[in-house]
Amino acid sequence: MIMDEEKYIDDLKSKFESYAPISRESWLQIESLITFQILKKDDTLLRNGQVAKNIHFVCKGALRAFFTDFEGNIYNKNIFLEHDLAGSKVSLLQKTPSNFTLEALEDTVLININYTNYRKVINENDDLKAFYIAYLEKNWVIEKEEREISLVMQNATERYSKLIALHPDINQRIPQLHIASHLGITPTQLSRIRKSLKKNL
Numbered sequence: 001m002i003m004d005e006e007k008y009i010d011d012l013k014s015k016f017e018s019y020a021p022i023s024r025e026s027w028l029q030i031e032s033l034i035t036f037q038i039l040k041k042d043d044t045l046l047r048n049g050q051v052a053k054n055i056h057f058v059c060k061g062a063l064r065a066f067f068t069d070f071e072g073n074i075y076n077k078n079i080f081l082e083h084d085l086a087g088s089k090v091s092l093l094q095k096t097p098s099n100f101t102l103e104a105l106e107d108t109v110l111i112n113i114n115y116t117n118y119r120k121v122i123n124e125n126d127d128l129k130a131f132y133i134a135y136l137e138k139n140w141v142i143e144k145e146e147r148e149i150s151l152v153m154q155n156a157t158e159r160y161s162k163l164i165a166l167h168p169d170i171n172q173r174i175p176q177l178h179i180a181s182h183l184g185i186t187p188t189q190l191s192r193i194r195k196s197l198k199k200n201l
Helices: 005-017 024-031 089-094 115-123 126-153 156-166 176-183 187-199
Strands: 034-039 044-046 054-060 063-068 074-080 101-104 108-114
Touching (some): 005 024, 005 054, 005 108, 024 126, 156 187
Antiparallel strands (some): 034 108, 063 074, 063 101
């Protein structure tokens, strides 16, 4: 896999600055914490029961977060694609074992940032505090609420259409089984939805 580290670091910087302006000095502190990691398809990044230590920025590829119930059924909690920040945030915050597993769905390049050092740098810089607050508000409050409402108020076709609008190539990259689980439906239901949408084109 070809690594373009400079581009990936620029992508991460753009991600941070999409939430709040960051000074050059603060960014250099964040950049000093960066390490790269390459995963092959089906590699496990974080296991259920393992305490998370890093935040992961998806430079290239795809991850899924999944958990297994007591009957052995597997559910996808989330799918992370390019420019997403991934990780078990509850595990990071509480230093407790993760309740889910992170697995590569494709060959994947990640930027890892040690969470303990990351929080230390944030606490020392007001611009990074502003970024962190904006990030939490958007991802933990606004998007979380929107997702919860969509599961109740939107039907599966609407949820699938929204996903396709965000990620037009997801069907070519992610197995139908994982997309269906992410949407909270069965693969059979997803197949019907896709056929119905094609007919209406």
